[in-house]
Amino acid sequence: MRRIAAIAAAKATAALSQRLRMGGGTALPGLVAERVDPHIVPEMARRLGQGSVIVTGTNGKTTTARLLRGIVRAAGLRPVANRAGSNLMRGIATALAQAAGLDGGFAGAKRRLGLFEVDEATVPEAARALRPRLVLFTNLFRDQLDRYGEVEHVAAVWRDAVRTLGGSATVVLNADDPSVAALAQAATGRVLFYGVEDTSRASEGLEHAADARWCSSCGSELVYSAVFYGHLGHWHCPTHCRVARPSPRVVATRIEMEPEGTSLMITMPGGEVSARLPLTGLYNAYNALAAVAAAVALGIESEAIERGLGSFTAAFGRQERLTVGGRRVQVILAKNPAGLNEVLRTITADGEEKDVALFLNDGIADGRDVSWIWDVDFDLLAGKVRSLTVSGNRAWEMALRLKYAGLDTPSEVEEDTATALRLALRATPEDGNLYVVPTYTAMLQVRELLARWARQPAFWETS
Amino acid sequence: MELKLRLAHLYPKLMNIYGDRGNILCLERRCRERGIGFEVTELGLGEKMKPKEHDLVFIGGAQDREQRRVAEDLVKEKGKALKEAAAKGVVILAVCGGYQLMGRYYRGAEGEELPGVGVFGLRTEHPGPGAKRFIGNVVVEWQGGTLVGFENHGGRTHLDDGVEPLGRVVAGFGNNGDDGGEGAVCGNAYGTYLHGSLLPKNPRFADHLIETALRRRYKDLEMAPLDDRVEEMAHAAAVRLATRRGIISV
Numbered sequence: 235m236r237r238i239a240a241i242a243a244a245k246a247t248a249a250l251s252q253r254l255r256m257g258g259g260t261a262l263p264g265l266v267a268e269r270v271d272p273h274i275v276p277e278m279a280r281r282l283g284q285g286s287v288i289v290t291g292t293n294g295k296t297t298t299a300r301l302l303r304g305i306v307r308a309a310g311l312r313p314v315a316n317r318a319g320s321n322l323m324r325g326i327a328t329a330l331a332q333a334a335g336l337d338g339g340f341a342g343a344k345r346r347l348g349l350f351e352v353d354e355a356t357v358p359e360a361a362r363a364l365r366p367r368l369v370l371f372t373n374l375f376r377d378q379l380d381r382y383g384e385v386e387h388v389a390a391v392w393r394d395a396v397r398t399l400g401g402s403a404t405v406v407l408n409a410d411d412p413s414v415a416a417l418a419q420a421a422t423g424r425v426l427f428y429g430v431e432d433t434s435r436a437s438e439g440l441e442h443a444a445d446a447r448w449c450s451s452c453g454s455e456l457v458y459s460a461v462f463y464g465h466l467g468h469w470h471c472p473t474h475c476r477v478a479r480p481s482p483r484v485v486a487t488r489i490e491m492e493p494e495g496t497s498l499m500i501t502m503p504g505g506e507v508s509a510r511l512p513l514t515g516l517y518n519a520y521n522a523l524a525a526v527a528a529a530v531a532l533g534i535e536s537e538a539i540e541r542g543l544g545s546f547t548a549a550f551g552r553q554e555r556l557t558v559g560g561r562r563v564q565v566i567l568a569k570n571p572a573g574l575n576e577v578l579r580t581i582t583a584d585g586e587e588k589d590v591a592l593f594l595n596d597g598i599a600d601g602r603d604v605s606w607i608w609d610v611d612f613d614l615l616a617g618k619v620r621s622l623t624v625s626g627n628r629a630w631e632m633a634l635r636l637k638y639a640g641l642d643t644p645s646e647v648e649e650d651t652a653t654a655l656r657l658a659l660r661a662t663p664e665d666g667n668l669y670v671v672p673t674y675t676a677m678l679q680v681r682e683l684l685a686r687w688a689r690q691p692a693f694w695e696t697s
Numbered sequence: 698m699e700l701k702l703r704l705a706h707l708y709p710k711l712m713n714i715y716g717d718r719g720n721i722l723c724l725e726r727r728c729r730e731r732g733i734g735f736e737v738t739e740l741g742l743g744e745k746m747k748p749k750e751h752d753l754v755f756i757g758g759a760q761d762r763e764q765r766r767v768a769e770d771l772v773k774e775k776g777k778a779l780k781e782a783a784a785k786g787v788v789i790l791a792v793c794g795g796y797q798l799m800g801r802y803y804r805g806a807e808g809e810e811l812p813g814v815g816v817f818g819l820r821t822e823h824p825g826p827g828a829k830r831f832i833g834n835v836v837v838e839w840q841g842g843t844l845v846g847f848e849n850h851g852g853r854t855h856l857d858d859g860v861e862p863l864g865r866v867v868a869g870f871g872n873n874g875d876d877g878g879e880g881a882v883c884g885n886a887y888g889t890y891l892h893g894s895l896l897p898k899n900p901r902f903a904d905h906l907i908e909t910a911l912r913r914r915y916k917d918l919e920m921a922p923l924d925d926r927v928e929e930m931a932h933a934a935a936v937r938l939a940t941r942r943g944i945i946s947v
Contacts, residue, residue, distance in 0.1 A: 384760035605716025605893045630931040
């Protein structure tokens with residue numbers, strides 16, 4: 235009875251919130267359902283015929299989950315997934331309540347697979363409630379230290395969660411990230427590693443934003459023979475303890491960056507997959523590789539994996555492309571030093587001058603502490619921007635950071651998001667590309683403005 | 698004699714919490730723009746410090762695991778030299794974890810004690826795993842103006858009698874959330890919880906450190922003013938946000 239009331243309440247909340255245009259209704263319905271029946275998530279998750287998958291990690295959760303969703307669909311399964319970024323328990327509860335009937339069951343339950351991106355700190359709670367058959371860990375970067383606490387703390391939380399998963403669950407791990415690879419020691423079930431073997435895009439040294447370079451076993455400084463980005467690469471401990479990057483079973487053997495996308499060759503036990511994705515940046519090659527590894531662990535055939543990857547379109551605010559007033563606008567979320575470094579490297583890769591707008595907010599969902607921008611290598615932009623617009627409520631902090639990177643005079647520093655976005659569009663030549671790089675709350679604002687202006691092509695030119 | 702600031706950067710690989718790098722970038726830029734040479738010596742685990750070879754010593758913050766690794770080395774390998782340097786008037790800037798380790802001791806959440814160097818007469822104690830962390834924007838009233846930054850610490854620092862704080866808290870928690878003090882000053886040694894980065898948007902404090910550090914060797918030093926318009930805007934925005942915070946809805 236209580237379950238029916240909870241699901242009904244969630245569905246009513248979702249309908250109401252959409253009618254009142256309060257937003258997508260991605261979290262509130264779940265919150266309501268959990269209030270009415272705290273056991274709602276385990277109750278419903280148990281009825282998913284194919285069980286559940288958790289995707290977590292600092293960077294790439296949304297894109298990886300979305301890629302995996304396409305693959306799972308191509309394999310004939312019907313995923314129940316939470317919406318982009320709505321990755322706390324309430325977001326999971328919302329997704330389940332919306333997909334379920336009033337009795338908490340699912341139509342076509344046999345082919346139903348829960349596929350949830352989960353906030354790093356929420357992993358233990360989500361794992362307890364969902365009893366997942368697979369957990370995918372993408373990477374662990376320094377991110378929002380004010381919110382998550384220290385990197386080591388997140389690693390400890392993950393270790394404990396992996397230890398309690400049980401022997402029937404598979405853990406899929408990034409071999410190139412030492413602190414993710416170390417989770418294998420806590421696993422009691424099957425472990426599948428993935429990693430990049432194509433070293434043509436590797437650099438030799440670690441960048442300033444690099445973390446996790448200490449051996450999890452003896453504490454010595456790790457040695458890298460190749461660094462892909464942040465602290466991801468081919469690593470080993472130089473001491474007698476001989477801890478080293480595990481050899482991955484699912485491997486990116488070729489990664490080719492193109493102006494509008496990425497070509498990938500991925501090999502796996504008994505097959506290989508090639509794909510072209512409308513996403514750029516090495517971090518997105520990692521996202522695709524992670525999704526493929528999870529699909530392999532789920533037993534999905536390479537043919538379905540290839541078709542699934544082919545069906546991909548970019549997620550909300552993750553390299554999404556829009557056309558506004560004749561300008562092509564690409565929105566790329568950036569929220570931590572390693573991620574933003576890779577975004578900057580991707581934007582500037584072809585050496586041509588770019589129009590760029592950076593939005594720095596310090597809301598709770600962005601991280602209240604903006605000091606992370608001092609660890610970003612903005613020097614990458616020097617000499618490569620035609621116009622540079624700086625905005626967000628910490629616009630002046632960003633302008634100051636850029637001054638130190640040799641970008642003394644941004645075209646505009648404007649705290650107001652809408653005004654700044656208009657200025658950035660005006661500074662971009664017609665038929666040109668504008669790269670908009672916001673933090674999380676700024677992305678929500680930017681995305682809404684762009685969507686509105688895309689429907690009214692001349693809007694941004696007025697006032 | 699060519700003007701040159703000789704900086705010792707302690708444990709750059711281990712004590713490098715968000716934004717500590719900005720402090721080094723700032724010191725370097727503000728020296729170079731004035732034609733002052735700048736030289737950094739990075740000192741890691743096991744490396745000795747020579748007190749006579751530095752004008753300014755910087756130590757940043759770290760995550761707990763790194764802080765434990767550093768604490769022992771700091772006391773054993775560099776403790777004596779740091780005290781000698783402090784006694785000679787070498788400028789020391791210690792931020793967050795580095796500040797805690799420059800005190801007499803740090804007692805962690807589980808009660809374990811890390812001995813400190815004792816440059817500052819102060820102790821830091823973490824009240825326990827369940828205790829609230831002091832996280833947020835800070836504004837401090839310092840003798841040379843306001844200081845702005847961000848704090849994120851579990852430990853509560855208490856100054857010994859007679860030790861002066863760096864400033865008075867206008868917004869935020871400061872040393873312990875109780876007595877209104879933030880940081881500590883002992884001669885030319887400065888300790889603080891403020892990062893964010895601290896120095897770039899507090900250019901007067903940065904210049905105060907540079908000037909104090911160089912005056913020991915260059916009596917007639919003139920510090921030319923720099924164009925700090927962007928710095929002042931960032932400073933003002935940080936003060937505004939810390940003292941009257943607008944809500945950003947998510």
